[in-house]
Amino acid sequence: MFQVNENYLKLPGSYLFSTVARKQKEYLEAHPDKSVIRLSIGDVTQPLAPAIIDAMHRAVDEMADAATFRGYAPDLGYEFLRNAIVENDYRARGCQIDADEIFVSDGAKSDSGNIQEIFAQDSKIAVCDPVYPVYVDTNVMAGRTGNYDAKTEIWSNVIYMPCTADNGFAPVLPKEEPDLIYLCFPNNPTGSTITKPQLQEWVDYANKIGAVIIYDAAYEAYITETDVPHSIYECDGARTCAIELHSFSKNAGFTGVRLGYTVIPKDLKCGDVALHSLWARRHGTKYNGAPYIVQRAGEAVYSAEGKAQLKEQVAYYMKNAAYILNGLKDAGYEASGGVNAPYIWLKTPDNMTSWEFFDHLLEHANVVGTPGSGFGPSGEHYFRLTAFGSYENTVEAIARIKAMRFT
């Protein structure tokens, strides 16, 4: 008789955003007259930029003609896209990354979930707390996290690095030595960042203890301050300790288009074994490439027109971010983030739990956000709002939050 992967059964509840979506749906079914504003999941709302639309139409037309039709993509992704990535995201910033160190994928979520596969079963992971749930959940599925204590919401074999108001939402080096360190800056969910010297400390630490940093740079396009690094490869020594994940979801609005990439420098080795070759094997065996049309859309992100249009798009969302941050502060909330990231992290009022505040906000302001506790135990009593709504909805949501009563 077949048996299932019992690690899956250890996972508490369902995936955070599925629960948020279900609660929202149930509320709307019970109150069909209400207009609910979603500032929860990090889903964009602005249409694709014209340069990207044009590129996709052209690519669709190419697929209509046998002479220009494209079948399976090259294993790592098309060179035209990998070259544009290297040129714009690395060389322009003085980072030494080659085009054959780029693995194009269908998004950073898949990559951040799958990357753990190439590491040993008994790898010890360190995560920020709060944290994007995918990092932890995929290690739970792989059986690396030990046992779950429902009361503390802690896995026995995970190193948690609390990011709280006390440390400016920046993790400190853990006492216990990890094998894998997940870092995400600008951070999801707190919207915080660290400076280049701070990141250099992590790189030095990882090289010293022989750990790998999995650096999620999904939100780098939102950086506005100059001392915040866009890539971990801006730090000396990162080529021997860091994997970097990139998304096109937020900088180019590709949440429904699906494109991302992962960088594994060839210098990143365990003894003689290059992680690059393991990931290449995984990529070649379990994946068949991002659609040609989508890779052409990705290329357009780096065109002159695309860059100009996307700068405007990012500015649109960051205007929302500033509006939310300032609005919350006006209303007396403790709030941070929103300066180099599209996320605003607020402390719930009256010591409400995150889910209590979620329910209160949904019922009394008809606004959906994401409970901080869903991102980890240190996220309890916090709440995340995103800047990805329309400006009009964002303004309306803040007006509703300001008017909200707590009796």
Add this chain to the structure above:
Amino acid sequence: MFQVNENYLKLPGSYLFSTVARKQKEYLEAHPDKSVIRLSIGDVTQPLAPAIIDAMHRAVDEMADAATFRGYAPDLGYEFLRNAIVENDYRARGCQIDADEIFVSDGAKSDSGNIQEIFAQDSKIAVCDPVYPVYVDTNVMAGRTGNYDAKTEIWSNVIYMPCTADNGFAPVLPKEEPDLIYLCFPNNPTGSTITKPQLQEWVDYANKIGAVIIYDAAYEAYITETDVPHSIYECDGARTCAIELHSFSKNAGFTGVRLGYTVIPKDLKCGDVALHSLWARRHGTKYNGAPYIVQRAGEAVYSAEGKAQLKEQVAYYMKNAAYILNGLKDAGYEASGGVNAPYIWLKTPDNMTSWEFFDHLLEHANVVGTPGSGFGPSGEHYFRLTAFGSYENTVEAIARIKAMRFT
């Protein structure tokens, strides 16, 4: 110090098709004047059908307007696509499958590689021999296959079910009881099929011993004979023992578009645990859906125009298949397949090994095929040709093969 997943290091050589591509590239670099015809990897060459092109253009335009823009897709895929799948691929054939039992994905390769994750670490797998390498390699990566004997090309903890000329390339029930049984009909690589009563035996067997059949139906559109089942759910009892994988790569030419789906009936359980809910958890945690544009393209596959156009496209390739099969027989080769599948399976002449024949064919006919031994030990002395070239190239390749000398 971090360690790698040592199971990856057990994998012999690189992924089959990467090796084939490398050898082809090296040959072309050494002989830039030669025109090489690829009948190797199962990559299509005909352009996308007009109905699909139109649907994609429309979807691209929707993404250009905030009112119709689509971000993250629903976890299982869009209902419009899942409904079309259920209506056409299941209800029309009398199979009881519901739309919420369909998981839309970026292709059957990903799904066939990932599906093993939801099963126990010590699951025993049974595979046909020869077999699509992804089934075995992904279980190697997961540490389920024991040790590899380079001489026999056998993994110690895999149940091999030889498919040879002696049994008409149809596996017989194994003596040792497996937990997971991978079946693919019409078969890759042999191009063989089994009848509905034969498949019913497998379903009955799986239900009896408590095994799960992972049924890869990627090539069902190529079935021309009436007694060959298009879906395993045509068999009684399949809802309690079978997962079915579907691809749009071959029936609709989506190798560069990327779309597939997996069916997990809710009746398929291990005790109280429905595999459906485990796969839903994986899908929701490690994947973010196929692109909206691609899901609309998939919907167009089931439109009246789409169906008519794709019937012609499949007929085009099957004309090639018949041409290859008959040409090889004319030339004195033992060959099979090509009737319900786009693959032709031939016995190498003069007892050449599969790779010897590969090199010979590349050098003397400038035709690239796939060595049978790359699919498993029982594939040794066999060779796969595909019908996915253009008709002109197919005719030319057969002419070259007929003229080929063996001194």
